[in-house]
Each structure stands twice: as C-alpha cells, then as structure tokens.
Amino acid sequence: MPPSDGGRSPHSSVAGTSDEVLGAYRRSIDNIDAAIIHMLAERFRITQAVGEYKATHELPPADPSREERQVARLRALATESGLDPEFSEKFLRFVIDEVIHHHVRAAERG
Numbered sequence: 001m002p003p004s005d006g007g008r009s010p011h012s013s014v015a016g017t018s019d020e021v022l023g024a025y026r027r028s029i030d031n032i033d034a035a036i037i038h039m040l041a042e043r044f045r046i047t048q049a050v051g052e053y054k055a056t057h058e059l060p061p062a063d064p065s066r067e068e069r070q071v072a073r074l075r076a077l078a079t080e081s082g083l084d085p086e087f088s089e090k091f092l093r094f095v096i097d098e099v100i101h102h103h104v105r106a107a108e109r110g
Contacts (some may be wrong), residue, residue, distance in 0.1 A: 027031045040095075051106035061103030067096055 078088035
C-alpha cells in the first residue's frame, strides 16, 4: 500500500521543510554578506580620501589615539549588540591595519 503523502516518506517531507528553512537562512546570510561587502567598499572609498588628504597635508598615516577610541567604541557596540567584543576588535584591527597600509602607500606616492 503506498504512503498517504503521495509516495514520500514522512522524513522526506520534514527534510523538504528543513531545506526550505535552511535555504531561507542562507538567502538572508547571502544578502547580509553582500551588504557587508558594499559597506566595506564605501568605508574604504572614504578612508582612501582620508589617506590622500593626510598625504597632501603631510600628516602621519596612523592615528593611534583615534584607533584606540574606535576600538573601545566598537567593542561597546558589539557588547550591546550581542556580538563577541573580542571578535569585533580583531575584525576592526584587521580593517585599521589595511587602511594604514593604504595611507602609507598614499604618502609614498605623495
């Protein structure tokens, strides 16, 4: 006698639902990842302008006091948002290091 669900086992129907849920989660993640990339691109466009400004005005490529204030501010935001502040600091430091690298290159071109 065939199953009452049109030939699918009860597990395949659950798997289909799970696949739909997982697919929806993954689409959301993909959208968020795209937004992160667009935001990083915009951030780097602005920091490139800052680097050019610093080079033109013979300012140092790094500003350690601002960097520390930014780290503290974003650690607090991470904590408020339920994100691991250690992770957020590592991420921000990676971004800051890349920005400084760009600023050094701008100064060398300068």
